[in-house]
Amino acid sequence: MLEHGGNLNDAVIRYGVARADWLDLSTGINPDFYPAPSLRADAWHRLPEASDDLAAAACAYYGAPQMLPVAGTQAAIQALPQLRLREHGVARVVVAAPAYAEHAHRWQQAGHAMREVGYADLPDTVDACDVMVVCNPNNPTGARVTPDVLLRWAQQLAARGGWLVVDEAFGDTTPQLSVAAHTGAQTGLIVLRSVGKFFGLAGVRLGFVAAQDTILNGLREWLGPWSVSGPAQQIGIAALRDIDWQQGTRTRLLAAGERLQRLLADYGIDSSGSAMFQWWPEPNAAAFHDCMARQSIWVRLFTRGAGGIRLGLPPDEAGWQRLQQGLQVWREQTEHTEHSA
Template sequence: MLPHGGNLADARRRYGDLDWIDLSAGLSPYAYPVPPLAGDAWQRLPEADPLLTAAASRYYGAPALLPVAGTQAAIRALPRLFAPCRVLVASPTYGEHAHGWQLAGHRVETVSFAGFEGALGRADIAIICNPNNPTGERTRREALLAWADALAARGGVLVVDEAFADVDPAQSVADCSARPGLIVLRSVGKFFGLAGLRLGFVAASPALLARLAAEIGPWTVSGPAQAIGRAALADTGWQQAMRARLTADGERLHALLARHGCATNGSALFAWWPQADPACLHAHFARHGLWLRLFDNAARGLRCGLPPDETAWQRLTHALASYEATP
């Protein structure tokens, strides 16, 4: 399997049982407060909950949605809906996109974000993250919709992964996802700090969602996940306060790293910066009990999520200062 963040077991195996702070996954450190659950949430088979879909439709502005066990489930299932074809992926990005389409027998080409528009003419399916993970590139809503229309005109599809779009959703295209040629992926785990819930949504035309539901099969999202997701997606007061908090924390993180010479990009939830020798700096943070995400491929650099409390902020500050001081 491809490497991912959140792998503290690897950190412990390599560096010992330290007082670890996991900054590797780019998730909000402030989890939505899980409400009490009805007893039958654990006892019944999880029938599809129309109230969950309605809450998600209001939150994302999407006309039609399919709940899935995290967007990763959709990333693996979507390629199986299409006959082998030419797939274009804006890169560097979340590695499971290219990997999933390759596993399903498609011919995958990766191209830079700058070269993505120029390469669309040779693709049947095109995939882009907005904002991008891990580098933070952003693509204008108008451009995404124009590309989707161009692909749809020849029977193609644009897949837009908006897993990190919740803090600043202005450029989201989920509201247009019922049109031909557009599929939008949304994640509950990132913004709501509930990665263990394994809940996400696919927004697309009803016909495509019906095919995807048949491909994934029944009971894909647990009863507890549906109940918690329904509460989180409907809690507009919590969402508004959390956007403000995460925006402020994101600005603080980027400013801290900039003071120590890291030219960052990213989002409110994470900072990413290129590094000549990212493994060396990654190991330095690890020795301080800070687990960051190492990228030593096309996105050669480090990604750092938000510290969860003031103690973690101070530990990150100290680790940065001690690295600068190392002869």
């Protein structure tokens, strides 16, 4: 299995610091999570039948004509390569890189002819693939592709029976980038959305897939019955319908993302990202990761490709101060190393 952020148990074991003493910035998840409502008395007793209310709430929030609830977008990321293989055979797959590593891993694992391509080179590869996967905005770099370009690529791929998979897991603070509304009219366009990131409900394991009937029906059959728990359905409906919370949270996250980028810039770090994380291709990434960990600050170390560091948002003002102190220690450590060289 690939390594991901949020692996705080690894930090506890490796550095011998109690879990409660860590500042965990290793994910891009909103630290100010949605306050889950009380569950119905039978939430743990009843089998989780498919909820029309959940699908309707998702369509209204994401602007898609139809959506399939899934147990987190990871479920769809794992299922789509298998579904494509069963229905169309081995595909030539391009995955935009760097990106959430599970995409490339799962397409390759399924036996497809997969290659990773940088965002700048994607336009030159559309005609040479059957499936293209793009995270928009990208995790971890924050790279973006405009909707008109994505829709043009989708049309090119659809002309030969291809798919364009757009992972919009971090798209809640940039709704203008979403192409979910076009999934009903555009054949082969598949959009993934997540409740875990913006709503901060990663533990609920709830996501959605927008696409045409043929693809959604195939996914539904592949995933089988009861794929989304009853409690997740209830919490998801409440979160997706809470417009006031969404608007206030979007404003706060955008401000916090700008603050994080400014803080890093104060320490000479030129980062990019989204409202919920910042990333940069740190040349001494392993040393930075270790320096932060020795101060009980857990960050995301990327070792694949160009490598780098990603930081999520601190949960409170004390967290912001700890991060600033950690960055100061890193700067002093770096300056000492340079002077000693």
